[in-house]
Amino acid sequence: MRSGLGVKLAILMAAIGILASGLTGYYAYSKNRIMLVDAAQRNLLTSTQLLNRRMSSALNEFAADALFMANLPAAAKSATGDAGAKTRLYYVFNALLAAHPEYLQLRLISARQHGLELVRVDRDQQGLVRVQGQRLQEKGTFPYVFETLPLATGQIYLSRISINHEYGAHAAEGQPTLVIATPVVGPSGTCAVVVINVELASLLKMLQADLPNHFQLYLANNWGDFLIHPDPSQTFGFDRGRRILMQDSFPATQALFNHSSPSLVINGLEDPVQARDQVVAFVRKPYGQPEQKQFVVLGLAQPLRDVLTGANSLGKSIVRIVLAFSIISIALSMLFSRALTQPLNMLAHAATRFSSERALEALPLDRTDEIGILARCFDRMRSQIKSHMATQYETQQKLAYLAHHDQLTGLPNRMLFFQRLELAIGNARLRNEHLAVLFVDLDHFKEINDQLGHVMGDQVLQMVAQRLQNMVRASDTVARLGGDEFILLMEGIPEPSALNAIIDKLATSLNAVMALEQQSVRIGASIGISLFPQDGDTPEALIHHADQAMYQRKSQGRHMACFDQPG
Amino acid sequence: MQTRLIHIILRWLIVSALFLATPVCAMDTLRVLAWPGYADPDVVRAFEQRYQAHVEVTFVGADEVLWQQMHAEHGQLFDVVAANSAEMQRYTREGLLAPLELSALPNTRKQLPRFQARASIPGLIHDGRVYAIPYTYSTMGLIYDRRQFSQAPQSMNAMWDPRFRQKVLDFNSAEHNFSFTALTLGIRAPFNLSPAQRARAAQRLIALRRNVLTYYNQPEEATELFVHHKVALMFGNYGTQQLSLLRRAGADVGYVIPKEGALAWLDCWAMTRAARNRVLAQNWINYMLDPWVSGLLTQRQGLANTLTASTDLTPNAKIIWLEPVVDTAEREALWQKIISGDRPRSF
Numbered sequence: 001m002r003s004g005l006g007v008k009l010a011i012l013m014a015a016i017g018i019l020a021s022g023l024t025g026y027y028a029y030s031k032n033r034i035m036l037v038d039a040a041q042r043n044l045l046t047s048t049q050l051l052n053r054r055m056s057s058a059l060n061e062f063a064a065d066a067l068f069m070a071n072l073p074a075a076a077k078s079a080t081g082d083a084g085a086k087t088r089l090y091y092v093f094n095a096l097l098a099a100h101p102e103y104l105q106l107r108l109i110s111a112r113q114h115g116l117e118l119v120r121v122d123r124d125q126q127g128l129v130r131v132q133g134q135r136l137q138e139k140g141t142f143p144y145v146f147e148t149l150p151l152a153t154g155q156i157y158l159s160r161i162s163i164n165h166e167y168g169a170h171a172a173e174g175q176p177t178l179v180i181a182t183p184v185v186g187p188s189g190t191c192a193v194v195v196i197n198v199e200l201a202s203l204l205k206m207l208q209a210d211l212p213n214h215f216q217l218y219l220a221n222n223w224g225d226f227l228i229h230p231d232p233s234q235t236f237g238f239d240r241g242r243r244i245l246m247q248d249s250f251p252a253t254q255a256l257f258n259h260s261s262p263s264l265v266i267n268g269l270e271d272p273v274q275a276r277d278q279v280v281a282f283v284r285k286p287y288g289q290p291e292q293k294q295f296v297v298l299g300l301a302q303p304l305r306d307v308l309t310g311a312n313s314l315g316k317s318i319v320r321i322v323l324a325f326s327i328i329s330i331a332l333s334m335l336f337s338r339a340l341t342q343p344l345n346m347l348a349h350a351a352t353r354f355s356s357e358r359a360l361e362a363l364p365l366d367r368t369d370e371i372g373i374l375a376r377c378f379d380r381m382r383s384q385i386k387s388h389m390a391t392q393y394e395t396q397q398k399l400a401y402l403a404h405h406d407q408l409t410g411l412p413n414r415m416l417f418f419q420r421l422e423l424a425i426g427n428a429r430l431r432n433e434h435l436a437v438l439f440v441d442l443d444h445f446k447e448i449n450d451q452l453g454h455v456m457g458d459q460v461l462q463m464v465a466q467r468l469q470n471m472v473r474a475s476d477t478v479a480r481l482g483g484d485e486f487i488l489l490m491e492g493i494p495e496p497s498a499l500n501a502i503i504d505k506l507a508t509s510l511n512a513v514m515a516l517e518q519q520s521v522r523i524g525a526s527i528g529i530s531l532f533p534q535d536g537d538t539p540e541a542l543i544h545h546a547d548q549a550m551y552q553r554k555s556q557g558r559h560m561a562c563f564d565q566p567g
Numbered sequence: 568m569q570t571r572l573i574h575i576i577l578r579w580l581i582v583s584a585l586f587l588a589t590p591v592c593a594m595d596t597l598r599v600l601a602w603p604g605y606a607d608p609d610v611v612r613a614f615e616q617r618y619q620a621h622v623e624v625t626f627v628g629a630d631e632v633l634w635q636q637m638h639a640e641h642g643q644l645f646d647v648v649a650a651n652s653a654e655m656q657r658y659t660r661e662g663l664l665a666p667l668e669l670s671a672l673p674n675t676r677k678q679l680p681r682f683q684a685r686a687s688i689p690g691l692i693h694d695g696r697v698y699a700i701p702y703t704y705s706t707m708g709l710i711y712d713r714r715q716f717s718q719a720p721q722s723m724n725a726m727w728d729p730r731f732r733q734k735v736l737d738f739n740s741a742e743h744n745f746s747f748t749a750l751t752l753g754i755r756a757p758f759n760l761s762p763a764q765r766a767r768a769a770q771r772l773i774a775l776r777r778n779v780l781t782y783y784n785q786p787e788e789a790t791e792l793f794v795h796h797k798v799a800l801m802f803g804n805y806g807t808q809q810l811s812l813l814r815r816a817g818a819d820v821g822y823v824i825p826k827e828g829a830l831a832w833l834d835c836w837a838m839t840r841a842a843r844n845r846v847l848a849q850n851w852i853n854y855m856l857d858p859w860v861s862g863l864l865t866q867r868q869g870l871a872n873t874l875t876a877s878t879d880l881t882p883n884a885k886i887i888w889l890e891p892v893v894d895t896a897e898r899e900a901l902w903q904k905i906i907s908g909d910r911p912r913s914f
Contacts, residue, residue, distance in 0.1 A: 114777045115908070137908030141781045146733065146796075167907035223787065238785065241629050 006341040010333045017329025018322075025318040033269060033311045037279060040307040041265040044281040047215070048263070048300040051207055052285050055298070058206055059180070062196055063156040065096060066182040069106070070194045075184045078108055078118050079191035086119050090130055093121040097128050102202030104164075104172035107139075107195040108184070111149055115140030118192060122170035129170055137168070139195075148181040148193040151289075157181040157193075158288035161200055161219070161227045161296070163239045169197075176200035176227065176236060204228060214306055218280070218299030220246040222287075224257055227296070246297060250274050256284045256297050268304045277304045343371040347378055354382055358389075406480040408458055409465035417479035417487060421539040424491050428532055434493040435532045438503070439546035440468070440510070441554065442484035443524040452521070459516055460523060467509050471502075487543065496531055503527055526554040595844045596621045597851055600636055601649040602834070603628065604868040605702070605855075614854050620847055630654055637663055637839075646842040647851050652690035652833040653891045655699040659690070665840045666696035671849040674856035675700060681882070682873040688833065689890050699835035700852055702861075703870045705806035706824060706831040706879060706886060707743065713819045715799040723751045723825045727771075731799045732778050736792055738804035739782035741902030742892045743830055747802070748772055750827040750887065757830075759893040766914065769901045773911050782906060790816045806831075807879055808869045828885035 069075060072092060077085035086108075093106040108119040117136040122129045139145050148157040159179035164172045177197050184192040208217060219228035224245035226235045237244030247254045252274055255261040263283040266275040280301040288294045343364045350361035360382065363375040404416035412420065421437065428435045442464060449457035461484070468478045468486060477489040493499060510525040528550025530536060535545040597620050599606055606624045615622055625645070627633045633650055634657075642663050650658065658664050669675060675683065682701040685691040691699045711720055715734070726735050737744065748768045749757040760768065780796055783789040786805045790812045793801060803809050803822065813820045836855055842848040854860060861872035871877045880886070892898065904913065 116910075117908075134910065134913055136910075138777070138910060139908045140733075141776055141779055141906065141908070143781060146780060165903070165906075167903040167909065169907075223785075242632075243628075 005344075006337045009337040009340065010330075013333030013336060014326075014330040017333065018326040021322045021325035021329070025322040029311065029315050029318050032314055033308055036307055036311050037267050037269050037304070040279050040302060041267060041281065044279055044300055044302055045263060045265050045283070047211065048281040048283045048298055051211075051217075051300060052283050052298055054207055054209075055203075055285065058203060059158065062180045062198055063182070065100070066156060066180050066194050066196050067154060069093070069096070069108075070182045070184045075108060075194060076186040076191060079110060079184060079186055089119045090121060093119060094128055094130075097121055097123060102198050102206065103196055104175065104177060104199050105169060105195070105197035107197075109139050109145055109193050109195055111191050111193070114138035115142070115145040122172065124170045131168075135168065137166075142166075144179040144181040144195050145193055148183055148195075149190055151183050153183065153185045155182065155289070158294075160221055160294070163236050164197070172197050172199070178203065200227070211300075212302075214303055216278075216301040218246065218282075218297075218301065220253075220297045220299075222257070222293075222295050222297075224248075224253070224297070230301070246299070250280065250282070250299075253282050253297060253299075256282055259284075275301075275304075278302065279304060279307055343367065343375070347371075347375060350382075351378070354385075358386070360386075409462055409480050411465050411469075411486070412477060412479040414479065414481050417477060417481070417489065418539050420477050421489055421542065424489055425532060425537065425539065425542075428491065429537070433491070434496065436488075436490045436493050436496070436499055437530045437532075437542045437546045438488040438490065438506070439528040439530075439543070439550040440486040440488065440506070441526045441528075441550050442486075442510075443526060443554070445484035445523065448521055448523065452516075452519075456516055456521075460514060460521065463514050463516075464510065464523070464525075467512075468506070471506050471509050487546070493531070496534075499529060499531075503529065526550050528553055594619060594621045595847050596623060597647065597844070597847050598645045599624045599647050599649075599851065600633065600645040601626060604864070604870070605649050605834075607863065607867070610860055610863060614851065617854070618847060618850050620844075622851075642839060643841045645839050646844070646848045647836060647838055649702060649834055649836050651889065652688060652699065652701075652835055653889045655835050655837055656690035656891055658837070659693045659698045663840055664698045664837045665842055665845065666698055667700065667838060667849060667852070669697060671846070672700060672853045672856070674853045677856065677858065678873045679876060681880075681886075688888050690833075690888070691835065699837040700856070701873045702834050702836050702855055703864055703872055704831055704833040705808065705870065706803075706829040706884075707738075707747070707806060708803050708822050708824045708829045708879060710793075710801040710803040710809060710813065710820050710822055712793075712797070712799050713821050715797075716821070719821055719823045720800065721823070721826050723747055723827045725800055725825075726802065727751075727775055727778055729778065733780045734797065734799040735775075735779040736789060736798050736801040737775065737779045737782050738789075738802050739784050739906065740804065741898040742895060743802075743804065744772055744775075744902065745898045746830055746887075746892070747827070748775070757887065758890040760898075762897075765894065765897060765901065769905060769914055770911060772902075772905050773909075773914075776905055776908075786812055790818075793820075794818055807871065807877070811869055822879050824879060824881075824884040824886070826885070828887045830889060831886045832889045 069089075069092060072089065074085040074088040074092070078089050089108060097103050097106055104123045106121050107117055110116045110118050116138050117131070120131040120136060122131055144157055144159050151157060157180070159181075161176060161178050164175055164177045166173065177200055180196045180198065181193045183190045184194055186192075204217065208215070211217075216230040217228050218226065218230075220226050223243075224247045225238050226244050226246060226249075229235045234244050234249075247257060250266065252264055252266050252271070255264060263281065265279070265281045267279040268275045268277045278301045280299055282297055282299045284295050284297050286295045346361075346364060350363055353359040353361050363379050364371060365375050365379060366372065367375065404413055404419075405411065406413045424435050427433075442460075445457065445460065448460055461480070464486065465478065465480065468488065472478060472488060472490065475491060479487050479489075481487050490499075490502070506527060507525065510523065513520045513522050528546045528548065530542045530545030530549060532542055536542045599622060601624060603626045606622075611622045611624060614620070625636065627636060630651070633648070633654065636644065637648060637658060648658075655664070678701065682688070685697060688701065691697060691701070709720055709723070709725070711725075715731075725731070726737070745760060745765065745768050746757040748771050749760055749764060752764070752767060752771065754760065754764055780798060781792065783792060786809050789801060789805075789809060792798060793813060794816050801809075807822060810820055810822055836852040838845065838848040838852065856874065858874055861874050864870050865872050865875070871880065901914070
């Protein structure tokens with residue numbers, strides 16, 4: 001009982017406390033994660049759009065360079081076969097290539113002779129190479145020639161991003177590249193095209209210039225083929241006869257390819273299948289000549305881990321706070337349960353002690369709460385019980401007195417006398433002593449009662465009792481057997497002969513005149529004696545003997561004591 | 568009460584485990600290696616029900632991947648395989664395949680006579696035994712714009728016709744270009760060219776380059792170029808599959824098998840030497856020739872099947888089934904120079 005209620009209460013309250021703080025913590029944690037991811041999504045989309053703009057401006061710069069070259073007089077002149085113009089153009093190409101490490105090749109390609117290259121400078125591992133003579137190739141079948149030739153002055157052709165498989169292209173060979181071209185217009189119309197080969201890796205580097213390192217870039221063409229992917233083996237799959245599509249890796253991007261949405265963001269928190277441990281933003285970017293309806297899809301990914309770093313540290317502090325609150329709630333619930341159970345235990349203890357020992361233990365009577373009320377009720381109940389019990393005890397004492405004493409004389413009655421005699425016999429036997437029982441019967445009491453009335457009779461009996469008590473030792477017992485019969489128990493009798501003197505004294509005292517209210521009476525008594533152990537060893541035997549002796553005495557003449565003569 | 572509940576759950580688990588385990592243990596598993604579209608889920612399910620077997624399909628997207636899968640784990644991974652007849656020839660020579668019993672393949676009798684004449688198709692028979700059964704094929708004919716041709720072109724030579732300068736599309740492939748050019752030069756063995764034959768073909772391919780608009784890789788790309796540049800004639804590497812794409816894009820196109828003959832690939836089914844249950848494996852091959860299954864291939868993938876005659880493949884049409892090219896590397900090296908624009912004197 002002691003551990004039961006307190007422990008249960010403590011556990012219950014501690015559990016409520018822990019649960020409440022845990023749930024609050026968890027809610028705060030997950031809400032925070034969602035907020036962080038939302039913010040990251042917005043930032044990432046902005047970054048992707050920024051990337052998009054940066055790509056546009058890079059492409060514009062390339063276009064500006066192409067136009068600059070196409071507008072050089074040397075360009076148109078070279079198309080007519082002017083060797084000097086070709087050399088001048090070569091110097092320009094050389095200078096531009098030196099200034100732009102992202103350019104792999106600069107060429108002037110004729111509109112005639114199956115697209116024969118007229119001036120060509122390639123980048124090589126060692127530096128720049130001018131390609132001349134028989135090594136110049138016919139490029140008429142390449143889109144950057146046949147698509148550019150019909151364009152008007154100032155228009156720009158932008159190729160699809162693909163791997164350059166042109167044989168003998170030096171550093172450009174086998175590299176993912178982007179080709180920018182523009183027509184060169186001479187006196188008799190378009191006579192050549194200027195072609196810039198841009199390395200995708202350099203473009204990528206420009207795009208990623210101030211992106212954090214852990215950001216990953218995706219780029220797909222308008223069919224979804226990956227051109228840039230954090231895993232290079234996933235790019236240009238079509239070039240190896242195996243299409244690897246963005247729509248397959250990120251099905252949500254289908255919306256970008258079917259033009260139902262210009263941008264989208266997915267995150268690993270809501271969509272762990274598509275954006276596994278990532279937040280990815282995608283933006284569709286129109287690309288090249290508007291009538292070709294080309295576009296690329298740019299994607300930027302940020303690891304979810306980075307985004308949630310804040311949430312994780314918050315999570316850790318939440319765990320600490322939850323732990324602290326749990327400990328506090330355990331401590332508080334223990335204290336509370338103690339505060340509640342201690343007064344209850346106090347009451348229980350007081351009740352136990354009161355019922356077993358009638359002890360009045362201190363109670364929390366000063367409290368103003370329910371426990372105080374309970375304590376006061378208990379205290380009131382306890383005092384009531386106490387007073388009831390005192391009354392009962394008194395009554396019991398009185399009843400016991402009445403049961404053992406004669407009401408008229410206040411002397412022990414027959415029952416008490418028997419008890420004392422029994423006790424005395426036991427004592428005498430132990431000490432090997434004598435004791436005597438004296439049976440006193442008043443002579444002429446009947447006459448006094450008849451003549452003078454009961455009141456007088458009673459007065460006589462009271463007086464006799466007083467005289468008998470006065471005549472014996474305090475240790476002796478005087479009792480009234482009823483009517484006019486009294487009996488005495490005398491212990492510690494040295495020898496029977498000493499009794500005669502006592503009997504004489506008694507007889508003399510009882511014979512003396514009694515001054516009653518209106519007159520004096522004289523009453524006598526017959527006394528019979530029996531001795532222990534001579535006359536018996538049980539109360540009944542001793543009393544019987546004394547009675548016999550008394551009758552014998554009475555029949556011999558009054559006022560004499562007589563020992564019962566055995567036989 | 569609790570222990571009673573546990574007992575009930577346990578008993579239920581044991582009973583259901585036995586119930587589930589029995590059919591799985593009893594069923595054979597057929598391991599299929601195929602190209603996407605050759606074993607659609609509903610087709611597989613119907614087979615599983617019919618033959619009370621379990622089928623595991625692995626798809627491949629390229630001949631190289633197929634080759635790797637066939638050689639992985641010492642060629643023990645698959646029971647049946649779908650590959651083109653040229654690949655089958657290699658597998659047969661390597662001893663990776665097991666011969667087939669025609670009596671176990673009654674559906675072969677429903678095939679077109681051309682496909683029942685197995686001896687005429689290289690790669691199906693080895694040492695007098697049948698190792699592969701044709702399943703689907705695609706010819707590489709000529710696609711032409713009906714509006715620019717009053718009469719369908721008859722010969723491959725139309726691609727060199729200067730009237731169609733920059734109106735011709737060619738496919739970017741060293742093997743096929745050398746093969747069909749060899750055919751136009753009247754060379755008998757287009758898959759194994761001598762250095763002299765190759766040199767002749769190379770010069771002719773430079774001439775073709777000067778006549779074509781460009782080379783394509785993907786069918787979508789070809790369609791876009793065809794429509795945008797009003798192309799007159801195209802080497803149809805993807806065969807009749809390209810026609811539907813072109814027609815959807817608004818082109819009015821026709822398809823011919825030139826008189827020199829059209830190259831064609833032929834995909835076949837074969838049973839591997841590692842096949843655990845040969846009856847089940849041959850049941851699969853026979854099932855693939857079921858009119859229902861072969862019909863679905865045409866219906867869903869636009870691929871021709873070997874049971875029904877198609878418009879392009881008349882009985883007299885000359886078909887040159889692809890064979891392994893012997894001089895691949897040499898063709899590849901020359902082709903790189905050709906498409907990069909090297910001039911005739913650099914060869």
